[in-house]
Amino acid sequence: MALFMINRYLGEEEDGECSESRSRALLAKLQERAKAREQQSISNIADKDDGHKGNIKEKKGKPGPQETKETQQKSQRRGKQARKTDLADEGVVLIKKRKKFSLCDESAKTGDDEPDNEKCAEKTAEKTEGDVEKSKDFETDVNQQLDELHAEKDASQTGLHILGGFEEKTEQKVKRVLPQWLAQPDVIERDIKGNLVPVNEVPGICPVLLKKLKANGIQNFFPVQAEVIPAILNSVSSELLVGPGGYRPRDICVSAPTGSGKTLAFVIPVIQALSKRVVCEVRALAVLPTKELAQQVSNVFSSYAEGTGVKVVMIAGQKSFAVEQALLSESRGGVCCSLADIVVATPGRLVDHINKHNNFSLRHLRFLIIDEADRMIDSMHQSWLSQVTKAVYRCQGDPQMSVFRRILPGPITVSSLSPPQMPLQKLLFSATLTHNPEKLQLLDLHQPRLFSSTKTSTDGDTQNQESFQFPQSLSEYYVPCTLNKKPLVILHFLLRLKFSPVLCFTNSRETAHRLYLLVKFFGGVVVAEFSSRLSPNERQRTLKDFEQRKIQLLISTDAAARGIDITGVKCVINYDAPQYIRTYIHRVGRTARAGKPGLAFTFLLNVQEKRFLQMVLDAGSPGIQRQIVQPESLKGMEACYEKTLVEVGKTVKEENAKKRS
Numbered sequence: 001m002a003l004f005m006i007n008r009y010l011g012e013e014e015d016g017e018c019s020e021s022r023s024r025a026l027l028a029k030l031q032e033r034a035k036a037r038e039q040q041s042i043s044n045i046a047d048k049d050d051g052h053k054g055n056i057k058e059k060k061g062k063p064g065p066q067e068t069k070e071t072q073q074k075s076q077r078r079g080k081q082a083r084k085t086d087l088a089d090e091g092v093v094l095i096k097k098r099k100k101f102s103l104c105d106e107s108a109k110t111g112d113d114e115p116d117n118e119k120c121a122e123k124t125a126e127k128t129e130g131d132v133e134k135s136k137d138f139e140t141d142v143n144q145q146l147d148e149l150h151a152e153k154d155a156s157q158t159g160l161h162i163l164g165g166f167e168e169k170t171e172q173k174v175k176r177v178l179p180q181w182l183a184q185p186d187v188i189e190r191d192i193k194g195n196l197v198p199v200n201e202v203p204g205i206c207p208v209l210l211k212k213l214k215a216n217g218i219q220n221f222f223p224v225q226a227e228v229i230p231a232i233l234n235s236v237s238s239e240l241l242v243g244p245g246g247y248r249p250r251d252i253c254v255s256a257p258t259g260s261g262k263t264l265a266f267v268i269p270v271i272q273a274l275s276k277r278v279v280c281e282v283r284a285l286a287v288l289p290t291k292e293l294a295q296q297v298s299n300v301f302s303s304y305a306e307g308t309g310v311k312v313v314m315i316a317g318q319k320s321f322a323v324e325q326a327l328l329s330e331s332r333g334g335v336c337c338s339l340a341d342i343v344v345a346t347p348g349r350l351v352d353h354i355n356k357h358n359n360f361s362l363r364h365l366r367f368l369i370i371d372e373a374d375r376m377i378d379s380m381h382q383s384w385l386s387q388v389t390k391a392v393y394r395c396q397g398d399p400q401m402s403v404f405r406r407i408l409p410g411p412i413t414v415s416s417l418s419p420p421q422m423p424l425q426k427l428l429f430s431a432t433l434t435h436n437p438e439k440l441q442l443l444d445l446h447q448p449r450l451f452s453s454t455k456t457s458t459d460g461d462t463q464n465q466e467s468f469q470f471p472q473s474l475s476e477y478y479v480p481c482t483l484n485k486k487p488l489v490i491l492h493f494l495l496r497l498k499f500s501p502v503l504c505f506t507n508s509r510e511t512a513h514r515l516y517l518l519v520k521f522f523g524g525v526v527v528a529e530f531s532s533r534l535s536p537n538e539r540q541r542t543l544k545d546f547e548q549r550k551i552q553l554l555i556s557t558d559a560a561a562r563g564i565d566i567t568g569v570k571c572v573i574n575y576d577a578p579q580y581i582r583t584y585i586h587r588v589g590r591t592a593r594a595g596k597p598g599l600a601f602t603f604l605l606n607v608q609e610k611r612f613l614q615m616v617l618d619a620g621s622p623g624i625q626r627q628i629v630q631p632e633s634l635k636g637m638e639a640c641y642e643k644t645l646v647e648v649g650k651t652v653k654e655e656n657a658k659k660r661s
């Protein structure tokens with residue numbers, strides 16, 4: 001049944017009769033052509049059939065042109081049958097071919113037919129019966145499918161997996177892809193001395209601060225300061241409420257070697273930004289991991305805030321909670337007033353004040369400074385940051401009535417933009433800032449900008465371990481040692497080589513204490529220990545004495561490894577090899593500060609050597625040299641050392657007994 005009828009428009013000028021005769025002629029012509037084509041196709045198939053089955057032709061002879069109708073019909077039937085067989089054969093071959101490509105089955109190649117294939121071929125033949133053209137279409141179709149299979153095969157070679165494939169696939173190495181801000185930081189020069197910038201050349205610093213800098217002996221800025229101070233000042237160029245161009249200012253991350261002057265890089269611009277404030281509110285909060293570090297940073301803030309009207313308060317648990325409360329705010333005529341512009345805190349004490357001190361408000365906070373940021377990220381389980389964020393966006397009273405109402409940043413809409421919002425800008429600092437985007441995500445940074453002395457490579461092959469910059473003026477050595485010779489080697493360094501002041505690190509406070517007793521009983525060296533065995537005040541005093549050169553050897557746990565800035569430490573000794581590269585970098589970073597030369601020695605047992613040296617070199621150390629202490633150098637100290645060991649043993653026993661009683 002015809003689905004469509006197409007009526008052709010033949011032109012108005014032709015009369016009906018003429019067009020009818022033309023149509024008839026045309027029809028006859030077409031019928032003739034069709035007959036001829038059919039006959040030709042029958043004879044072709046018969047030839048083919050004869051060709052295939054060779055002997056048929058010999059037996060029956062060539063059909064004459066005057067074939068009877070009956071023989072014609074027979075021949076047609078035979079032709080049809082032949083075509084059917086032929087197409088079936090063709091189908092089988094194509095299916096075999098297809099099978100060969102899909103499964104690489106050798107049996108298909110050699111003609112070992114499988115029943116399923118035959119059935120399939122028959123079906124294919126039935127479908128295509130009576131139409132050679134259709135068989136061609138079929139062939140084209142199969143060819144297309146074969147091409148697709150080729151493409152699939154190629155795809156599997158390019159690493160794209162075909163679902164359901166069970167062939168062995170070579171695993172592709174996953175390359176690390178860092179976000180652009182981490183991969184392409186603003187580079188900070190590592191060489192301090194060669195890249196000093198006169199303080200007057202950095203724009204935007206007020207005369208009071210310039211005077212202070214000079215009074216403190218600072219004529220030039222170090223590279224990290226010359227880069228970061230203008231960047232922070234630029235973010236407050238349109239006052240505190242808006243960043244450049246009216247947008248929220250970008251958060252800033254700084255990764256620069258130990259002793260490169262990161263503290264001043266945030267102290268100067270923060271004081272400069274707050275010096276124009278009218279009402280005293282907590283606008284800057286610096287969070288540090290330890291009391292000693294908080295004290296150190298608080299001292300630097302206080303020193304530069306003097307004469308600017310900016311008030312600095314430290315809450316690190318060195319004073320009682322009530323005293324800290326009184327330092328933070330007071331009530332004037334029933335109204336609570338802040339007494340601090342800048343708060344320097346340790347995370348635990350900060351959370352206490354947020355939760356227990358009603359008058360402690362962070363609603364006006366503009367800068368959140370996270371020093372030793374990688375360590376602070378690791379302590380994020382204490383959820384101090386989420387508590388700070390909550391306090392920053394906490395609503396008090398009717399939010400609609402407040403001019404400076406603050407809401408958590410979300411999608412920008414007309415209504416969200418209408419009230420002026422104090423933006424919160426995070427400033428992160430560390431010598432070993434993590435490049436792990438997952439960890440950094442915990443800080444919820446806003447369009448961060450990274451300043452780093454390490455140009456991070458995105459090459460996945462070479463960047464399995466993070467690498468850091470070491471101070472250029474640091475010389476690293478390792479000293480192969482046996483366990484029982486270690487105390488003698490340290491005595492040799494102090495008594496014979498006259499190294500002083502020396503900061504020595506152990507992996508536990510027990511080792512620190514035993515070594516302290518041993519050196520003390522041996523005599524000849526002024527020694528002190530620094531660990532959690534001491535009260536905060538004792539620790540503070542010890543650091544002061546060490547700085548004033550009253551102590552030659554300070555034996556410490558990792559409590560003094562980070563951030564502590566003691567001028568004049570010439571030598572750091574890792575009595576116990578550190579387990580982690582970050583610990584090593586911070587420990588050795590207590591010397592070679594501010595571009596001054598420094599020595600770092602690590603005592604290594606034979607079993608530790610390979611792993612430790614690999615770890616240090618992988619982290620980007622320019623090189624660590626072997627320093628041998630000859631056994632002869634230790635001669636003459638051994639007898640006294642043996643006696644001292646007995647004495648130490650006795651003392652430790654007594655101390656333990658005292659503790660138990």
Ligand SMILES: Nc1ncnc2c1ncn2[C@@H]1O[C@H](COP(=O)(O)OP(=O)(O)OP(=O)(O)O)[C@@H](O)[C@H]1O
Pocket residue numbers: 217218219220221222225256257258259260261262263264430431562563564565567589593594
């Ligand atoms: N521009 C400067 N000129 C001279 N001395 C400076 C300058 N800037 C900083 N210093 C001194 O350099 C020393 C190291 O500075 P700072 O403690 O800020 O280093 P850091 O980068 O924070 O080190 P760490 O990573 O160990 O905490 C300090 O004693 C500081 O006073």
